Amino acid sequence: MKLLLTSAGVKNPSIRRALVDLLGKPVEEADALCIPTAGYGHPMVGPAGAWRFITGRSAAPMCGLGWRSMGVLELTALPGIGAERWRPWVRQADVLLAGGGDALYLCHWMRRSGLAELLPSLHEKVWVGMSAGSMVMTPRIGDDFVEWKPPAGGDETLGLVDFSLFPHLDHPDLPENTMAEAERWAAALPNPAYAIDDETAVKVADGVVEVVSEGHWQLI
Structure with a gap:
Protein backbone atom coordinates (compact mmCIF):
# COMPACT_ATOMS: atom_id res chain seq x y z
CA MET A 1 0.00 0.00 0.00
CA LYS A 2 1.14 3.55 -0.77
CA LEU A 3 0.79 6.11 2.00
CA LEU A 4 0.40 9.87 2.18
CA LEU A 5 0.45 10.71 5.87
CA THR A 6 -0.63 14.28 6.48
CA SER A 7 -1.25 16.44 9.50
CA ALA A 8 -4.22 18.33 8.05
CA GLY A 9 -5.05 16.94 4.63
CA VAL A 10 -3.91 18.04 1.18
CA LYS A 11 -3.19 21.60 2.24
CA ASN A 12 -0.90 22.84 -0.53
CA PRO A 13 0.21 22.19 -4.12
CA SER A 14 3.26 20.16 -3.07
CA ILE A 15 1.16 17.65 -1.13
CA ARG A 16 -1.35 17.49 -3.98
CA ARG A 17 1.45 16.71 -6.46
CA ALA A 18 2.62 13.92 -4.14
CA LEU A 19 -0.91 12.55 -4.10
CA VAL A 20 -1.19 12.58 -7.90
CA ASP A 21 2.19 10.86 -8.13
CA LEU A 22 1.01 8.07 -5.83
CA LEU A 23 -2.27 7.69 -7.71
CA GLY A 24 -0.56 7.65 -11.10
CA LYS A 25 -3.41 9.72 -12.54
CA PRO A 26 -5.29 12.97 -11.87
CA VAL A 27 -7.51 13.22 -8.82
CA GLU A 28 -10.45 13.83 -11.15
CA GLU A 29 -10.00 10.32 -12.62
CA ALA A 30 -9.77 8.53 -9.26
CA ASP A 31 -12.46 6.88 -7.11
CA ALA A 32 -12.28 7.47 -3.37
CA LEU A 33 -13.73 6.03 -0.18
CA CYS A 34 -13.59 8.16 2.94
CA ILE A 35 -13.33 6.75 6.45
CA PRO A 36 -14.77 9.04 9.16
CA THR A 37 -14.54 6.47 11.98
CA ALA A 38 -11.67 8.06 13.96
CA GLY A 39 -13.74 11.14 14.71
CA TYR A 40 -16.24 9.27 16.86
CA GLY A 41 -13.54 8.16 19.31
CA HIS A 42 -12.14 11.58 20.24
CA PRO A 43 -13.76 13.81 22.89
CA MET A 44 -13.14 16.97 20.85
CA VAL A 45 -14.84 15.65 17.69
CA GLY A 46 -18.59 15.24 17.26
CA PRO A 47 -21.03 14.25 14.51
CA ALA A 48 -20.75 17.69 12.90
CA GLY A 49 -17.05 17.02 12.37
CA ALA A 50 -17.82 13.78 10.57
CA TRP A 51 -20.34 15.59 8.35
CA ARG A 52 -17.83 18.32 7.48
CA PHE A 53 -15.19 15.72 6.64
CA ILE A 54 -17.48 13.64 4.43
CA THR A 55 -18.91 16.65 2.60
CA GLY A 56 -15.51 18.25 2.01
CA ARG A 57 -16.37 21.25 4.17
CA SER A 58 -13.69 20.80 6.81
CA ALA A 59 -10.52 22.86 7.01
CA ALA A 60 -8.54 19.75 6.01
CA PRO A 61 -8.86 19.26 2.22
CA MET A 62 -9.46 15.59 1.48
CA CYS A 63 -12.97 14.68 0.38
CA GLY A 64 -13.53 17.89 -1.57
CA LEU A 65 -10.56 17.60 -3.93
CA GLY A 66 -12.65 16.79 -7.02
CA TRP A 67 -12.65 12.98 -7.01
CA ARG A 68 -14.45 11.18 -9.84
CA SER A 69 -16.57 9.41 -7.23
CA MET A 70 -16.77 9.43 -3.45
CA GLY A 71 -18.20 6.89 -1.03
CA VAL A 72 -18.24 6.48 2.74
CA LEU A 73 -16.66 3.44 4.41
CA GLU A 74 -17.82 3.47 8.03
CA LEU A 75 -15.76 0.78 9.73
CA THR A 76 -18.14 0.20 12.63
CA ALA A 77 -20.77 -0.99 10.12
CA LEU A 78 -18.55 -3.54 8.37
CA PRO A 79 -18.70 -6.45 10.86
CA GLY A 80 -22.48 -6.51 10.49
CA ILE A 81 -22.56 -6.83 6.69
CA GLY A 82 -19.81 -9.34 5.99
CA ALA A 83 -16.48 -9.11 4.19
CA GLU A 84 -17.83 -10.53 0.95
CA ARG A 85 -19.92 -7.37 0.57
CA TRP A 86 -17.51 -4.59 1.57
CA ARG A 87 -14.16 -5.94 0.35
CA PRO A 88 -15.07 -5.38 -3.34
CA TRP A 89 -15.82 -1.72 -2.52
CA VAL A 90 -12.31 -1.31 -1.13
CA ARG A 91 -10.65 -3.16 -4.00
CA GLN A 92 -12.48 -1.05 -6.60
CA ALA A 93 -11.46 2.27 -5.03
CA ASP A 94 -8.21 4.01 -5.95
CA VAL A 95 -7.74 5.73 -2.62
CA LEU A 96 -8.86 5.52 1.00
CA LEU A 97 -9.17 8.82 2.86
CA ALA A 98 -8.92 8.47 6.65
CA GLY A 99 -10.09 11.43 8.71
CA GLY A 100 -8.78 12.64 12.05
CA GLY A 101 -9.92 11.95 15.58
CA ASP A 102 -8.59 9.16 17.77
CA ALA A 103 -5.91 6.89 16.33
CA LEU A 104 -6.46 4.04 18.82
CA TYR A 105 -10.20 4.00 18.19
CA LEU A 106 -9.54 3.92 14.43
CA CYS A 107 -6.98 1.14 14.88
CA HIS A 108 -9.43 -0.90 16.95
CA TRP A 109 -12.10 -0.73 14.25
CA MET A 110 -9.65 -1.33 11.42
CA ARG A 111 -8.73 -4.59 13.13
CA ARG A 112 -12.23 -5.59 14.21
CA SER A 113 -13.72 -4.85 10.78
CA GLY A 114 -11.02 -6.82 8.95
CA LEU A 115 -9.70 -3.81 7.01
CA ALA A 116 -6.30 -3.98 8.72
CA GLU A 117 -5.92 -7.61 7.62
CA LEU A 118 -6.75 -6.67 4.03
CA LEU A 119 -4.38 -3.71 3.70
CA PRO A 120 -1.11 -5.62 3.01
CA SER A 121 -2.65 -7.13 -0.13
CA LEU A 122 -3.62 -3.72 -1.57
CA HIS A 123 -0.28 -3.00 -3.19
CA GLU A 124 -1.41 -0.22 -5.56
CA LYS A 125 -4.00 1.33 -3.24
CA VAL A 126 -3.30 4.78 -1.81
CA TRP A 127 -4.04 5.63 1.81
CA VAL A 128 -4.30 9.33 2.62
CA GLY A 129 -4.43 9.99 6.34
CA LEU A 169 3.31 21.09 15.07
CA ASP A 170 3.16 24.75 16.21
CA HIS A 171 -0.55 24.99 15.44
CA PRO A 172 -1.93 28.34 16.70
CA ASP A 173 -4.92 26.64 18.35
CA LEU A 174 -2.73 24.00 20.04
CA PRO A 175 -0.12 25.95 22.05
CA GLU A 176 1.13 22.72 23.62
CA ASN A 177 2.24 21.36 20.24
CA THR A 178 5.73 22.85 20.31
CA MET A 179 8.95 21.31 19.04
CA ALA A 180 10.13 20.98 22.64
CA GLU A 181 7.01 18.96 23.46
CA ALA A 182 7.50 16.84 20.34
CA GLU A 183 11.06 16.05 21.39
CA ARG A 184 9.92 15.13 24.92
CA TRP A 185 7.18 12.90 23.44
CA ALA A 186 9.60 11.23 21.02
CA ALA A 187 12.11 10.49 23.77
CA ALA A 188 9.67 7.97 25.26
CA LEU A 189 9.31 6.04 22.00
CA PRO A 190 11.57 3.15 20.86
CA ASN A 191 11.45 4.24 17.20
CA PRO A 192 12.16 7.38 15.14
CA ALA A 193 9.46 10.01 14.82
CA TYR A 194 8.51 12.91 12.58
CA ALA A 195 7.09 16.13 13.97
CA ILE A 196 5.12 17.75 11.14
CA ASP A 197 3.06 20.90 10.77
CA ASP A 198 -0.16 21.23 8.78
CA GLU A 199 1.72 22.11 5.56
CA THR A 200 3.70 18.85 5.66
CA ALA A 201 3.12 15.21 4.72
CA VAL A 202 5.16 12.02 4.76
CA LYS A 203 4.98 10.04 1.53
CA VAL A 204 5.75 6.31 1.60
CA ALA A 205 5.97 4.21 -1.57
CA ASP A 206 7.87 0.99 -2.22
CA GLY A 207 9.62 1.35 1.12
CA VAL A 208 10.93 4.83 0.32
CA VAL A 209 10.05 7.58 2.79
CA GLU A 210 9.94 11.19 1.58
CA VAL A 211 8.89 14.33 3.41
CA VAL A 212 6.80 16.73 1.32
CA SER A 213 6.52 20.15 2.88
CA GLU A 214 5.78 23.81 2.36
CA GLY A 215 6.04 24.32 6.11
CA HIS A 216 8.34 22.92 8.78
CA TRP A 217 9.10 19.52 10.22
CA GLN A 218 11.79 17.57 12.01
CA LEU A 219 12.93 13.96 12.17
CA ILE A 220 13.53 13.14 15.82
Missing part, protein backbone atom coordinates in the same frame (compact mmCIF):
# COMPACT_ATOMS: atom_id res chain seq x y z
CA MET A 130 -5.12 13.17 8.25
CA SER A 131 -3.80 13.42 11.83
CA ALA A 132 -5.14 10.24 13.54
CA GLY A 133 -5.75 8.77 10.09
CA SER A 134 -2.00 9.03 9.57
CA MET A 135 -0.90 8.07 13.08
CA VAL A 136 -2.78 4.77 12.86
CA MET A 137 -0.20 3.52 10.35
CA THR A 138 2.67 3.98 12.83
CA PRO A 139 3.84 1.49 15.48
CA ARG A 140 3.14 3.72 18.52
CA ILE A 141 1.36 7.02 19.14
CA GLY A 142 2.84 7.74 22.58
CA ASP A 143 0.97 8.27 25.85
CA ASP A 144 0.34 11.96 25.11
CA PHE A 145 -2.10 11.06 22.33
CA VAL A 146 -4.05 8.37 24.19
CA GLU A 147 -7.69 9.46 24.69
CA TRP A 148 -9.88 6.44 23.88
CA LYS A 149 -8.42 3.38 25.58
CA PRO A 150 -8.51 0.05 23.70
CA PRO A 151 -9.62 -3.09 25.57
CA ALA A 152 -6.04 -4.37 25.79
CA GLY A 153 -4.62 -0.98 26.79
CA GLY A 154 -1.38 0.42 25.41
CA ASP A 155 -0.63 2.90 22.63
CA GLU A 156 0.23 0.46 19.83
CA THR A 157 -1.15 1.01 16.36
CA LEU A 158 -0.79 -0.88 13.07
CA GLY A 159 2.95 -0.47 12.45
CA LEU A 160 2.83 -0.34 8.66
CA VAL A 161 5.70 2.15 8.89
CA ASP A 162 8.60 2.15 11.36
CA PHE A 163 8.24 5.73 12.59
CA SER A 164 5.75 7.66 14.71
CA LEU A 165 4.07 11.00 13.94
CA PHE A 166 3.52 14.16 15.97
CA PRO A 167 0.98 16.16 13.91
CA HIS A 168 -0.13 19.83 14.06
Whole structure:
Protein backbone atom coordinates (compact mmCIF):
# COMPACT_ATOMS: atom_id res chain seq x y z
CA MET A 1 0.00 0.00 0.00
CA LYS A 2 1.14 3.55 -0.77
CA LEU A 3 0.79 6.11 2.00
CA LEU A 4 0.40 9.87 2.18
CA LEU A 5 0.45 10.71 5.87
CA THR A 6 -0.63 14.28 6.48
CA SER A 7 -1.25 16.44 9.50
CA ALA A 8 -4.22 18.33 8.05
CA GLY A 9 -5.05 16.94 4.63
CA VAL A 10 -3.91 18.04 1.18
CA LYS A 11 -3.19 21.60 2.24
CA ASN A 12 -0.90 22.84 -0.53
CA PRO A 13 0.21 22.19 -4.12
CA SER A 14 3.26 20.16 -3.07
CA ILE A 15 1.16 17.65 -1.13
CA ARG A 16 -1.35 17.49 -3.98
CA ARG A 17 1.45 16.71 -6.46
CA ALA A 18 2.62 13.92 -4.14
CA LEU A 19 -0.91 12.55 -4.10
CA VAL A 20 -1.19 12.58 -7.90
CA ASP A 21 2.19 10.86 -8.13
CA LEU A 22 1.01 8.07 -5.83
CA LEU A 23 -2.27 7.69 -7.71
CA GLY A 24 -0.56 7.65 -11.10
CA LYS A 25 -3.41 9.72 -12.54
CA PRO A 26 -5.29 12.97 -11.87
CA VAL A 27 -7.51 13.22 -8.82
CA GLU A 28 -10.45 13.83 -11.15
CA GLU A 29 -10.00 10.32 -12.62
CA ALA A 30 -9.77 8.53 -9.26
CA ASP A 31 -12.46 6.88 -7.11
CA ALA A 32 -12.28 7.47 -3.37
CA LEU A 33 -13.73 6.03 -0.18
CA CYS A 34 -13.59 8.16 2.94
CA ILE A 35 -13.33 6.75 6.45
CA PRO A 36 -14.77 9.04 9.16
CA THR A 37 -14.54 6.47 11.98
CA ALA A 38 -11.67 8.06 13.96
CA GLY A 39 -13.74 11.14 14.71
CA TYR A 40 -16.24 9.27 16.86
CA GLY A 41 -13.54 8.16 19.31
CA HIS A 42 -12.14 11.58 20.24
CA PRO A 43 -13.76 13.81 22.89
CA MET A 44 -13.14 16.97 20.85
CA VAL A 45 -14.84 15.65 17.69
CA GLY A 46 -18.59 15.24 17.26
CA PRO A 47 -21.03 14.25 14.51
CA ALA A 48 -20.75 17.69 12.90
CA GLY A 49 -17.05 17.02 12.37
CA ALA A 50 -17.82 13.78 10.57
CA TRP A 51 -20.34 15.59 8.35
CA ARG A 52 -17.83 18.32 7.48
CA PHE A 53 -15.19 15.72 6.64
CA ILE A 54 -17.48 13.64 4.43
CA THR A 55 -18.91 16.65 2.60
CA GLY A 56 -15.51 18.25 2.01
CA ARG A 57 -16.37 21.25 4.17
CA SER A 58 -13.69 20.80 6.81
CA ALA A 59 -10.52 22.86 7.01
CA ALA A 60 -8.54 19.75 6.01
CA PRO A 61 -8.86 19.26 2.22
CA MET A 62 -9.46 15.59 1.48
CA CYS A 63 -12.97 14.68 0.38
CA GLY A 64 -13.53 17.89 -1.57
CA LEU A 65 -10.56 17.60 -3.93
CA GLY A 66 -12.65 16.79 -7.02
CA TRP A 67 -12.65 12.98 -7.01
CA ARG A 68 -14.45 11.18 -9.84
CA SER A 69 -16.57 9.41 -7.23
CA MET A 70 -16.77 9.43 -3.45
CA GLY A 71 -18.20 6.89 -1.03
CA VAL A 72 -18.24 6.48 2.74
CA LEU A 73 -16.66 3.44 4.41
CA GLU A 74 -17.82 3.47 8.03
CA LEU A 75 -15.76 0.78 9.73
CA THR A 76 -18.14 0.20 12.63
CA ALA A 77 -20.77 -0.99 10.12
CA LEU A 78 -18.55 -3.54 8.37
CA PRO A 79 -18.70 -6.45 10.86
CA GLY A 80 -22.48 -6.51 10.49
CA ILE A 81 -22.56 -6.83 6.69
CA GLY A 82 -19.81 -9.34 5.99
CA ALA A 83 -16.48 -9.11 4.19
CA GLU A 84 -17.83 -10.53 0.95
CA ARG A 85 -19.92 -7.37 0.57
CA TRP A 86 -17.51 -4.59 1.57
CA ARG A 87 -14.16 -5.94 0.35
CA PRO A 88 -15.07 -5.38 -3.34
CA TRP A 89 -15.82 -1.72 -2.52
CA VAL A 90 -12.31 -1.31 -1.13
CA ARG A 91 -10.65 -3.16 -4.00
CA GLN A 92 -12.48 -1.05 -6.60
CA ALA A 93 -11.46 2.27 -5.03
CA ASP A 94 -8.21 4.01 -5.95
CA VAL A 95 -7.74 5.73 -2.62
CA LEU A 96 -8.86 5.52 1.00
CA LEU A 97 -9.17 8.82 2.86
CA ALA A 98 -8.92 8.47 6.65
CA GLY A 99 -10.09 11.43 8.71
CA GLY A 100 -8.78 12.64 12.05
CA GLY A 101 -9.92 11.95 15.58
CA ASP A 102 -8.59 9.16 17.77
CA ALA A 103 -5.91 6.89 16.33
CA LEU A 104 -6.46 4.04 18.82
CA TYR A 105 -10.20 4.00 18.19
CA LEU A 106 -9.54 3.92 14.43
CA CYS A 107 -6.98 1.14 14.88
CA HIS A 108 -9.43 -0.90 16.95
CA TRP A 109 -12.10 -0.73 14.25
CA MET A 110 -9.65 -1.33 11.42
CA ARG A 111 -8.73 -4.59 13.13
CA ARG A 112 -12.23 -5.59 14.21
CA SER A 113 -13.72 -4.85 10.78
CA GLY A 114 -11.02 -6.82 8.95
CA LEU A 115 -9.70 -3.81 7.01
CA ALA A 116 -6.30 -3.98 8.72
CA GLU A 117 -5.92 -7.61 7.62
CA LEU A 118 -6.75 -6.67 4.03
CA LEU A 119 -4.38 -3.71 3.70
CA PRO A 120 -1.11 -5.62 3.01
CA SER A 121 -2.65 -7.13 -0.13
CA LEU A 122 -3.62 -3.72 -1.57
CA HIS A 123 -0.28 -3.00 -3.19
CA GLU A 124 -1.41 -0.22 -5.56
CA LYS A 125 -4.00 1.33 -3.24
CA VAL A 126 -3.30 4.78 -1.81
CA TRP A 127 -4.04 5.63 1.81
CA VAL A 128 -4.30 9.33 2.62
CA GLY A 129 -4.43 9.99 6.34
CA MET A 130 -5.12 13.17 8.25
CA SER A 131 -3.80 13.42 11.83
CA ALA A 132 -5.14 10.24 13.54
CA GLY A 133 -5.75 8.77 10.09
CA SER A 134 -2.00 9.03 9.57
CA MET A 135 -0.90 8.07 13.08
CA VAL A 136 -2.78 4.77 12.86
CA MET A 137 -0.20 3.52 10.35
CA THR A 138 2.67 3.98 12.83
CA PRO A 139 3.84 1.49 15.48
CA ARG A 140 3.14 3.72 18.52
CA ILE A 141 1.36 7.02 19.14
CA GLY A 142 2.84 7.74 22.58
CA ASP A 143 0.97 8.27 25.85
CA ASP A 144 0.34 11.96 25.11
CA PHE A 145 -2.10 11.06 22.33
CA VAL A 146 -4.05 8.37 24.19
CA GLU A 147 -7.69 9.46 24.69
CA TRP A 148 -9.88 6.44 23.88
CA LYS A 149 -8.42 3.38 25.58
CA PRO A 150 -8.51 0.05 23.70
CA PRO A 151 -9.62 -3.09 25.57
CA ALA A 152 -6.04 -4.37 25.79
CA GLY A 153 -4.62 -0.98 26.79
CA GLY A 154 -1.38 0.42 25.41
CA ASP A 155 -0.63 2.90 22.63
CA GLU A 156 0.23 0.46 19.83
CA THR A 157 -1.15 1.01 16.36
CA LEU A 158 -0.79 -0.88 13.07
CA GLY A 159 2.95 -0.47 12.45
CA LEU A 160 2.83 -0.34 8.66
CA VAL A 161 5.70 2.15 8.89
CA ASP A 162 8.60 2.15 11.36
CA PHE A 163 8.24 5.73 12.59
CA SER A 164 5.75 7.66 14.71
CA LEU A 165 4.07 11.00 13.94
CA PHE A 166 3.52 14.16 15.97
CA PRO A 167 0.98 16.16 13.91
CA HIS A 168 -0.13 19.83 14.06
CA LEU A 169 3.31 21.09 15.07
CA ASP A 170 3.16 24.75 16.21
CA HIS A 171 -0.55 24.99 15.44
CA PRO A 172 -1.93 28.34 16.70
CA ASP A 173 -4.92 26.64 18.35
CA LEU A 174 -2.73 24.00 20.04
CA PRO A 175 -0.12 25.95 22.05
CA GLU A 176 1.13 22.72 23.62
CA ASN A 177 2.24 21.36 20.24
CA THR A 178 5.73 22.85 20.31
CA MET A 179 8.95 21.31 19.04
CA ALA A 180 10.13 20.98 22.64
CA GLU A 181 7.01 18.96 23.46
CA ALA A 182 7.50 16.84 20.34
CA GLU A 183 11.06 16.05 21.39
CA ARG A 184 9.92 15.13 24.92
CA TRP A 185 7.18 12.90 23.44
CA ALA A 186 9.60 11.23 21.02
CA ALA A 187 12.11 10.49 23.77
CA ALA A 188 9.67 7.97 25.26
CA LEU A 189 9.31 6.04 22.00
CA PRO A 190 11.57 3.15 20.86
CA ASN A 191 11.45 4.24 17.20
CA PRO A 192 12.16 7.38 15.14
CA ALA A 193 9.46 10.01 14.82
CA TYR A 194 8.51 12.91 12.58
CA ALA A 195 7.09 16.13 13.97
CA ILE A 196 5.12 17.75 11.14
CA ASP A 197 3.06 20.90 10.77
CA ASP A 198 -0.16 21.23 8.78
CA GLU A 199 1.72 22.11 5.56
CA THR A 200 3.70 18.85 5.66
CA ALA A 201 3.12 15.21 4.72
CA VAL A 202 5.16 12.02 4.76
CA LYS A 203 4.98 10.04 1.53
CA VAL A 204 5.75 6.31 1.60
CA ALA A 205 5.97 4.21 -1.57
CA ASP A 206 7.87 0.99 -2.22
CA GLY A 207 9.62 1.35 1.12
CA VAL A 208 10.93 4.83 0.32
CA VAL A 209 10.05 7.58 2.79
CA GLU A 210 9.94 11.19 1.58
CA VAL A 211 8.89 14.33 3.41
CA VAL A 212 6.80 16.73 1.32
CA SER A 213 6.52 20.15 2.88
CA GLU A 214 5.78 23.81 2.36
CA GLY A 215 6.04 24.32 6.11
CA HIS A 216 8.34 22.92 8.78
CA TRP A 217 9.10 19.52 10.22
CA GLN A 218 11.79 17.57 12.01
CA LEU A 219 12.93 13.96 12.17
CA ILE A 220 13.53 13.14 15.82
